[in-house]
Amino acid sequence: MLVSDFDYDLPPELIAQQPLADRAASRLLHLDRGRESLQGLVFCDFPDLLRADDLLVFNNTKVVPARLFGHRSGSRAQPVSAQNPAARDFLRGRVEVLLTKQLSAEPLDWEALVHPGRKLAVGERIYFGAGASKDSHELAAEITWRGAFGERHLHFDPVPDFFGVLQRVGHVPLPPYIDRPDTLADREQYQTVYAKPLGSVAAPTAGLHFTHEVLGRIRQRGIETTEITLHVGLGTFQPVRGEVVEEHKLHSEWYEISPEAAELIQRARDRGHRVVAVGTTTVRTLEFAVRKDKDGRITAQTGEANVFIYPGFQFHVVGAMLTNFHLPKSTLLMLVSAFAGRERILPAYEHAVRERYRFYSYGDCMFVE
Numbered sequence: 001m002l003v004s005d006f007d008y009d010l011p012p013e014l015i016a017q018q019p020l021a022d023r024a025a026s027r028l029l030h031l032d033r034g035r036e037s038l039q040g041l042v043f044c045d046f047p048d049l050l051r052a053d054d055l056l057v058f059n060n061t062k063v064v065p066a067r068l069f070g071h072r073s074g075s076r077a078q079p080v081s082a083q084n085p086a087a088r089d090f091l092r093g094r095v096e097v098l099l100t101k102q103l104s105a106e107p108l109d110w111e112a113l114v115h116p117g118r119k120l121a122v123g124e125r126i127y128f129g130a131g132a133s134k135d136s137h138e139l140a141a142e143i144t145w146r147g148a149f150g151e152r153h154l155h156f157d158p159v160p161d162f163f164g165v166l167q168r169v170g171h172v173p174l175p176p177y178i179d180r181p182d183t184l185a186d187r188e189q190y191q192t193v194y195a196k197p198l199g200s201v202a203a204p205t206a207g208l209h210f211t212h213e214v215l216g217r218i219r220q221r222g223i224e225t226t227e228i229t230l231h232v233g234l235g236t237f238q239p240v241r242g243e244v245v246e247e248h249k250l251h252s253e254w255y256e257i258s259p260e261a262a263e264l265i266q267r268a269r270d271r272g273h274r275v276v277a278v279g280t281t282t283v284r285t286l287e288f289a290v291r292k293d294k295d296g297r298i299t300a301q302t303g304e305a306n307v308f309i310y311p312g313f314q315f316h317v318v319g320a321m322l323t324n325f326h327l328p329k330s331t332l333l334m335l336v337s338a339f340a341g342r343e344r345i346l347p348a349y350e351h352a353v354r355e356r357y358r359f360y361s362y363g364d365c366m367f368v369e
Contacts, residue, residue, distance in 0.1 A: 001245040018364035019189045043209045047217045055268040058205040060227040062195035064172030066099040070128035107162045117150040129169035191311040199231030205281035226264045230255040230285045252304035259300040266298045274319035286317040301323040310334040320369035325359045
Protein backbone atom coordinates (compact mmCIF):
# COMPACT_ATOMS: atom_id res chain seq x y z
CA MET A 1 0.00 0.00 0.00
CA LEU A 2 1.45 3.37 -1.02
CA VAL A 3 1.57 6.50 1.12
CA SER A 4 0.49 8.46 -1.96
CA ASP A 5 -2.85 6.62 -1.81
CA PHE A 6 -3.70 8.88 1.15
CA ASP A 7 -3.04 12.22 -0.50
CA TYR A 8 -5.58 14.94 -1.19
CA ASP A 9 -5.53 18.61 -2.24
CA LEU A 10 -6.24 21.22 0.40
CA PRO A 11 -6.26 24.97 -0.24
CA PRO A 12 -3.98 26.58 2.40
CA GLU A 13 -6.67 29.07 3.40
CA LEU A 14 -8.77 26.19 4.82
CA ILE A 15 -6.16 25.43 7.49
CA ALA A 16 -7.61 26.93 10.67
CA GLN A 17 -5.23 29.42 12.26
CA GLN A 18 -7.44 30.38 15.19
CA PRO A 19 -10.01 28.50 17.26
CA LEU A 20 -13.65 29.57 17.20
CA ALA A 21 -14.82 31.69 20.12
CA ASP A 22 -17.45 29.03 20.81
CA ARG A 23 -15.91 25.55 20.67
CA ALA A 24 -19.28 23.90 20.00
CA ALA A 25 -19.96 26.15 17.01
CA SER A 26 -17.56 24.18 14.83
CA ARG A 27 -19.03 22.30 11.89
CA LEU A 28 -19.51 18.54 12.09
CA LEU A 29 -19.58 16.27 9.06
CA HIS A 30 -21.57 13.12 9.86
CA LEU A 31 -20.44 10.06 7.88
CA ASP A 32 -22.84 7.14 8.28
CA ARG A 33 -21.18 4.02 6.85
CA GLY A 34 -24.36 1.96 6.95
CA ARG A 35 -26.42 4.46 5.00
CA GLU A 36 -23.49 5.61 2.85
CA SER A 37 -24.48 9.19 3.66
CA LEU A 38 -22.87 12.51 4.50
CA GLN A 39 -24.67 15.17 6.51
CA GLY A 40 -23.47 18.63 7.52
CA LEU A 41 -24.23 19.57 11.12
CA VAL A 42 -22.87 21.77 13.91
CA PHE A 43 -20.97 20.24 16.82
CA CYS A 44 -23.64 21.22 19.33
CA ASP A 45 -25.78 18.59 17.51
CA PHE A 46 -23.33 15.85 18.52
CA PRO A 47 -25.22 14.60 21.62
CA ASP A 48 -28.23 13.84 19.39
CA LEU A 49 -26.13 11.50 17.23
CA LEU A 50 -25.34 9.23 20.18
CA ARG A 51 -27.37 6.17 21.09
CA ALA A 52 -28.82 5.82 24.58
CA ASP A 53 -26.59 2.83 25.36
CA ASP A 54 -23.35 4.25 23.92
CA LEU A 55 -20.19 4.53 26.00
CA LEU A 56 -18.25 7.69 25.13
CA VAL A 57 -14.49 7.44 25.81
CA PHE A 58 -12.27 10.53 26.15
CA ASN A 59 -8.51 11.00 26.26
CA ASN A 60 -8.00 13.29 29.27
CA THR A 61 -4.33 14.13 28.70
CA LYS A 62 -3.20 17.72 29.25
CA VAL A 63 -0.80 19.59 26.96
CA VAL A 64 2.57 20.62 28.35
CA PRO A 65 3.97 24.03 27.29
CA ALA A 66 6.59 21.98 25.51
CA ARG A 67 8.13 24.48 23.10
CA LEU A 68 11.19 26.15 24.59
CA PHE A 69 13.42 28.91 23.26
CA GLY A 70 16.91 29.16 24.69
CA HIS A 71 20.60 29.61 24.00
CA ARG A 72 23.46 27.17 23.53
CA SER A 73 26.35 27.09 25.94
CA GLY A 74 28.72 27.77 23.07
CA SER A 75 26.85 30.80 21.74
CA ARG A 76 28.91 33.63 20.46
CA ALA A 77 27.88 37.05 19.24
CA GLN A 78 29.33 38.17 15.94
CA PRO A 79 27.97 39.98 12.89
CA VAL A 80 26.41 37.92 10.13
CA SER A 81 24.35 38.63 7.04
CA ALA A 82 20.69 39.37 7.74
CA GLN A 83 19.89 37.43 4.57
CA ASN A 84 20.61 34.17 6.38
CA PRO A 85 18.47 34.20 9.56
CA ALA A 86 19.16 30.53 10.34
CA ALA A 87 22.90 31.19 10.38
CA ARG A 88 22.34 34.39 12.37
CA ASP A 89 20.35 32.54 15.03
CA PHE A 90 22.97 29.79 15.25
CA LEU A 91 25.82 32.24 15.70
CA ARG A 92 23.84 34.04 18.37
CA GLY A 93 23.26 30.68 20.00
CA ARG A 94 19.48 30.64 19.69
CA VAL A 95 17.89 27.22 20.06
CA GLU A 96 14.32 25.95 19.74
CA VAL A 97 13.42 22.75 21.58
CA LEU A 98 10.18 20.76 21.34
CA LEU A 99 9.85 18.28 24.19
CA THR A 100 8.12 15.20 22.78
CA LYS A 101 8.18 12.57 25.54
CA GLN A 102 9.04 12.32 29.22
CA LEU A 103 11.56 9.49 29.64
CA SER A 104 11.73 9.03 33.41
CA ALA A 105 9.47 9.18 36.44
CA GLU A 106 11.11 12.43 37.47
CA PRO A 107 10.47 15.07 34.77
CA LEU A 108 14.17 15.66 34.08
CA ASP A 109 14.78 13.37 31.09
CA TRP A 110 13.00 14.09 27.81
CA GLU A 111 12.99 13.09 24.19
CA ALA A 112 12.99 16.24 22.07
CA LEU A 113 13.30 17.72 18.61
CA VAL A 114 15.76 20.61 18.33
CA HIS A 115 16.57 23.40 15.91
CA PRO A 116 19.15 23.93 14.53
CA GLY A 117 19.47 20.15 14.71
CA ARG A 118 22.73 19.56 12.88
CA LYS A 119 24.64 21.93 15.15
CA LEU A 120 23.64 20.54 18.53
CA ALA A 121 25.92 17.69 19.63
CA VAL A 122 25.92 15.36 22.62
CA GLY A 123 27.31 17.23 25.61
CA GLU A 124 25.96 20.62 24.53
CA ARG A 125 24.18 22.58 27.26
CA ILE A 126 21.14 24.76 26.62
CA TYR A 127 19.75 27.49 28.90
CA PHE A 128 16.14 28.67 29.05
CA GLY A 129 14.33 31.55 30.72
CA ALA A 130 15.50 34.80 32.33
CA GLY A 131 18.83 35.64 30.64
CA ALA A 132 19.01 32.20 29.00
CA SER A 133 22.73 32.01 29.75
CA LYS A 134 25.05 30.05 31.99
CA ASP A 135 24.88 32.78 34.62
CA SER A 136 21.17 33.64 34.32
CA HIS A 137 18.52 31.01 33.52
CA GLU A 138 15.50 29.20 34.94
CA LEU A 139 16.07 25.83 33.25
CA ALA A 140 19.22 24.20 31.94
CA ALA A 141 19.60 20.94 30.03
CA GLU A 142 22.36 18.83 28.52
CA ILE A 143 22.03 16.81 25.33
CA THR A 144 22.78 13.17 26.20
CA TRP A 145 21.85 11.33 22.98
CA ARG A 146 21.41 12.10 19.28
CA GLY A 147 19.10 10.23 16.90
CA ALA A 148 18.99 9.78 13.14
CA PHE A 149 16.02 12.07 12.41
CA GLY A 150 16.74 15.07 14.62
CA GLU A 151 15.70 13.47 17.91
CA ARG A 152 17.68 14.29 21.04
CA HIS A 153 17.56 13.20 24.64
CA LEU A 154 17.83 16.07 27.13
CA HIS A 155 18.65 15.86 30.83
CA PHE A 156 17.51 18.92 32.79
CA ASP A 157 19.22 20.18 35.91
CA PRO A 158 17.01 19.58 38.96
CA VAL A 159 14.66 22.41 39.99
CA PRO A 160 12.11 22.43 42.84
CA ASP A 161 9.03 22.61 40.56
CA PHE A 162 9.91 21.57 37.00
CA PHE A 163 6.41 21.86 35.54
CA GLY A 164 5.84 25.14 37.34
CA VAL A 165 8.97 26.58 35.74
CA LEU A 166 7.91 25.10 32.40
CA GLN A 167 4.59 26.92 32.67
CA ARG A 168 6.52 30.20 32.97
CA VAL A 169 9.20 29.74 30.30
CA GLY A 170 7.52 27.29 27.88
CA HIS A 171 5.23 27.99 24.95
CA VAL A 172 2.14 26.17 23.70
CA PRO A 173 3.37 23.67 21.08
CA LEU A 174 1.06 24.73 18.26
CA PRO A 175 1.52 22.58 15.13
CA PRO A 176 3.78 24.01 12.40
CA TYR A 177 0.84 24.54 10.01
CA ILE A 178 -0.51 27.20 12.42
CA ASP A 179 1.52 30.06 11.03
CA ARG A 180 1.64 32.40 14.02
CA PRO A 181 3.23 32.60 17.46
CA ASP A 182 1.29 31.11 20.36
CA THR A 183 -0.63 33.50 22.61
CA LEU A 184 -1.82 33.45 26.20
CA ALA A 185 -5.27 32.51 24.89
CA ASP A 186 -3.84 29.30 23.39
CA ARG A 187 -2.99 28.06 26.88
CA GLU A 188 -6.70 27.57 27.46
CA GLN A 189 -7.98 27.04 23.93
CA TYR A 190 -5.43 24.32 23.05
CA GLN A 191 -6.64 22.19 25.99
CA THR A 192 -9.79 20.13 26.28
CA VAL A 193 -12.16 21.28 29.02
CA TYR A 194 -11.66 17.90 30.74
CA ALA A 195 -7.84 17.79 30.55
CA LYS A 196 -6.17 16.47 33.71
CA PRO A 197 -2.73 14.77 33.77
CA LEU A 198 0.10 16.75 32.15
CA GLY A 199 2.08 14.92 29.52
CA SER A 200 1.11 15.69 25.91
CA VAL A 201 2.96 17.79 23.37
CA ALA A 202 -0.11 18.07 21.12
CA ALA A 203 -3.78 18.30 21.99
CA PRO A 204 -6.16 15.39 21.32
CA THR A 205 -7.93 17.76 18.99
CA ALA A 206 -11.27 15.99 18.56
CA GLY A 207 -11.89 16.81 22.20
CA LEU A 208 -11.38 20.55 21.69
CA HIS A 209 -14.98 20.91 20.46
CA PHE A 210 -16.57 19.88 23.77
CA THR A 211 -17.91 22.48 26.18
CA HIS A 212 -19.28 21.95 29.66
CA GLU A 213 -22.75 22.61 28.24
CA VAL A 214 -22.38 19.86 25.60
CA LEU A 215 -21.04 17.45 28.23
CA GLY A 216 -24.02 18.33 30.42
CA ARG A 217 -26.47 17.48 27.61
CA ILE A 218 -24.74 14.12 27.13
CA ARG A 219 -25.11 13.35 30.84
CA GLN A 220 -28.75 14.46 30.77
CA ARG A 221 -29.42 11.84 28.11
CA GLY A 222 -28.01 9.21 30.47
CA ILE A 223 -25.13 8.33 28.14
CA GLU A 224 -22.19 6.83 29.99
CA THR A 225 -18.73 8.37 29.66
CA THR A 226 -15.26 7.43 30.82
CA GLU A 227 -11.69 8.64 30.40
CA ILE A 228 -8.40 7.04 29.49
CA THR A 229 -5.00 8.73 29.11
CA LEU A 230 -2.58 8.71 26.22
CA HIS A 231 0.15 11.33 26.30
CA VAL A 232 0.44 12.51 22.71
CA GLY A 233 4.04 12.50 21.51
CA LEU A 234 6.12 12.06 18.41
CA GLY A 235 4.17 8.95 17.37
CA THR A 236 1.03 10.94 16.62
CA PHE A 237 2.49 13.61 14.33
CA GLN A 238 5.63 11.86 13.04
CA PRO A 239 5.71 12.08 9.23
CA VAL A 240 5.72 8.93 7.10
CA ARG A 241 9.13 9.14 5.39
CA GLY A 242 8.97 6.11 3.13
CA GLU A 243 6.75 5.32 0.15
CA VAL A 244 5.25 2.05 1.45
CA VAL A 245 2.73 2.27 4.28
CA GLU A 246 3.53 -1.11 5.80
CA GLU A 247 7.21 -0.19 6.27
CA HIS A 248 6.48 2.72 8.61
CA LYS A 249 7.24 2.25 12.33
CA LEU A 250 5.30 4.27 14.89
CA HIS A 251 6.93 5.78 17.98
CA SER A 252 5.47 4.57 21.27
CA GLU A 253 3.40 6.80 23.56
CA TRP A 254 2.60 6.34 27.25
CA TYR A 255 -0.97 5.41 28.15
CA GLU A 256 -3.05 4.35 31.13
CA ILE A 257 -6.46 2.71 31.49
CA SER A 258 -7.75 2.83 35.06
CA PRO A 259 -9.63 -0.07 36.66
CA GLU A 260 -12.86 1.97 36.57
CA ALA A 261 -12.48 2.80 32.87
CA ALA A 262 -11.55 -0.78 31.99
CA GLU A 263 -14.65 -2.10 33.77
CA LEU A 264 -16.97 0.31 31.93
CA ILE A 265 -15.43 -0.36 28.52
CA GLN A 266 -15.45 -4.13 28.89
CA ARG A 267 -18.99 -4.10 30.27
CA ALA A 268 -20.15 -2.14 27.21
CA ARG A 269 -18.48 -4.71 24.95
CA ASP A 270 -20.01 -7.63 26.87
CA ARG A 271 -23.48 -6.10 26.50
CA GLY A 272 -23.03 -5.37 22.81
CA HIS A 273 -23.15 -1.62 23.35
CA ARG A 274 -21.23 0.74 21.10
CA VAL A 275 -17.92 2.21 22.26
CA VAL A 276 -17.53 5.71 20.80
CA ALA A 277 -13.95 7.02 20.80
CA VAL A 278 -13.30 10.75 20.98
CA GLY A 279 -10.24 11.15 18.80
CA THR A 280 -7.71 8.92 17.10
CA THR A 281 -5.54 8.80 20.24
CA THR A 282 -8.41 7.13 22.09
CA VAL A 283 -8.89 4.70 19.20
CA ARG A 284 -5.25 3.67 19.21
CA THR A 285 -5.16 3.25 22.99
CA LEU A 286 -8.21 0.99 23.09
CA GLU A 287 -7.22 -1.11 20.09
CA PHE A 288 -3.68 -1.53 21.44
CA ALA A 289 -4.88 -2.42 24.93
CA VAL A 290 -7.29 -5.15 23.81
CA ARG A 291 -4.47 -6.88 21.94
CA LYS A 292 -2.38 -7.11 25.09
CA ASP A 293 -4.86 -9.41 26.82
CA LYS A 294 -4.72 -13.09 25.83
CA ASP A 295 -8.52 -13.26 26.06
CA GLY A 296 -9.03 -10.09 24.05
CA ARG A 297 -10.54 -8.12 26.92
CA ILE A 298 -9.98 -4.54 28.10
CA THR A 299 -8.16 -4.61 31.43
CA ALA A 300 -6.65 -1.99 33.71
CA GLN A 301 -3.14 -1.34 32.44
CA THR A 302 -0.39 1.13 31.69
CA GLY A 303 2.41 0.99 29.17
CA GLU A 304 3.66 2.19 25.82
CA ALA A 305 1.29 2.04 22.84
CA ASN A 306 2.67 1.84 19.30
CA VAL A 307 -0.05 0.22 17.21
CA PHE A 308 -0.04 1.48 13.62
CA ILE A 309 -3.56 1.35 12.18
CA TYR A 310 -4.03 1.39 8.42
CA PRO A 311 -6.54 -0.23 6.01
CA GLY A 312 -6.88 -3.94 6.62
CA PHE A 313 -6.79 -3.48 10.41
CA GLN A 314 -9.48 -5.32 12.37
CA PHE A 315 -11.17 -3.17 15.03
CA HIS A 316 -12.17 -5.04 18.18
CA VAL A 317 -13.36 -2.23 20.49
CA VAL A 318 -14.29 1.00 18.72
CA GLY A 319 -17.68 1.19 17.00
CA ALA A 320 -17.75 4.90 16.15
CA MET A 321 -15.33 7.80 16.37
CA LEU A 322 -15.23 11.57 16.50
CA THR A 323 -12.19 12.97 14.71
CA ASN A 324 -10.81 16.16 13.19
CA PHE A 325 -9.64 16.41 9.58
CA HIS A 326 -6.05 15.21 9.20
CA LEU A 327 -2.96 15.97 7.15
CA PRO A 328 -2.49 14.33 3.74
CA LYS A 329 -0.37 11.16 3.81
CA SER A 330 -0.49 11.07 7.64
CA THR A 331 -0.86 8.03 9.89
CA LEU A 332 -4.02 9.63 11.32
CA LEU A 333 -5.66 9.80 7.90
CA MET A 334 -4.67 6.15 7.40
CA LEU A 335 -6.32 5.25 10.73
CA VAL A 336 -9.61 6.92 9.81
CA SER A 337 -9.43 5.27 6.38
CA ALA A 338 -8.96 1.90 8.08
CA PHE A 339 -12.12 2.48 10.10
CA ALA A 340 -14.41 3.84 7.41
CA GLY A 341 -12.70 2.75 4.18
CA ARG A 342 -10.48 4.91 2.01
CA GLU A 343 -13.22 4.84 -0.64
CA ARG A 344 -15.47 6.74 1.83
CA ILE A 345 -12.96 8.97 3.60
CA LEU A 346 -11.27 10.61 0.62
CA PRO A 347 -14.60 11.60 -1.00
CA ALA A 348 -15.72 12.91 2.41
CA TYR A 349 -12.57 15.04 2.57
CA GLU A 350 -13.21 16.30 -0.97
CA HIS A 351 -16.74 17.22 0.12
CA ALA A 352 -15.34 19.07 3.15
CA VAL A 353 -12.97 21.01 0.90
CA ARG A 354 -15.78 21.99 -1.47
CA GLU A 355 -17.98 23.08 1.45
CA ARG A 356 -15.10 25.10 2.95
CA TYR A 357 -14.77 23.24 6.23
CA ARG A 358 -11.91 24.33 8.49
CA PHE A 359 -9.08 21.78 8.70
CA TYR A 360 -6.63 20.40 11.27
CA SER A 361 -6.17 21.11 14.98
CA TYR A 362 -8.34 24.22 15.38
CA GLY A 363 -10.67 23.16 12.58
CA ASP A 364 -13.97 21.34 12.21
CA CYS A 365 -14.65 17.66 12.87
CA MET A 366 -16.22 14.47 11.55
CA PHE A 367 -18.31 11.80 13.27
CA VAL A 368 -17.89 8.39 11.67
CA GLU A 369 -20.28 5.59 12.57
